[in-house]
Amino acid sequence: MDASSTLKMYGRCGAVEDANTMFLTMSYIDSVSWNAMIAALAQHRCGVQAIGLFERMLKEDMLPDRVTFLIILSACSHAGLVKEGCHYSNSMHDSYGISPDEEHYARMIDLLCRCREFTEAKDLIEPQTRTLDAVSVKKNCALRAILIDPPNIIS
Numbered sequence: 001m002d003a004s005s006t007l008k009m010y011g012r013c014g015a016v017e018d019a020n021t022m023f024l025t026m027s028y029i030d031s032v033s034w035n036a037m038i039a040a041l042a043q044h045r046c047g048v049q050a051i052g053l054f055e056r057m058l059k060e061d062m063l064p065d066r067v068t069f070l071i072i073l074s075a076c077s078h079a080g081l082v083k084e085g086c087h088y089s090n091s092m093h094d095s096y097g098i099s100p101d102e103e104h105y106a107r108m109i110d111l112l113c114r115c116r117e118f119t120e121a122k123d124l125i126e127p128q129t130r131t132l133d134a135v136s137v138k139k140n141c142a143l144r145a146i147l148i149d150p151p152n153i154i155s
Helices: 003-013 016-025 031-043 047-059 066-079 082-094 102-114 118-125 134-148
Strands: none
Touching: 003 016, 003 031, 016 031, 031 047, 031 066, 047 066, 066 082, 066 102, 082 102, 102 118
């Protein structure tokens, strides 16, 4: 098993400390390993640390890819970091030339809805002319229900 696979395994099992120990001792860290470690942090409620590691990755001149941005947007969503999520969403295209796809938009909609930024989420949904996958459609339906009847979102 290669190092990236082991990092992913540790992350999926919740062994974030073990993943971090392994990550810190790696002689060469490729983009898959960076993504695996950032994802391990993001999946286990360490969104701020995931963003910190992402920033470190950038400082070490490792370029993010579309998967990296999916992970970072998810980390921002789970940590409630709207400002940071919007920043990374914008920099994805502006700084790295990566066009957001349906998954990126779905993550941004999720982030905005979790943080009760319903108007911004609605504004993001409406101009989309893309064919959305089933998950995105379900999220959009949920958002529309929230916009129609906000007091009853819990019931």
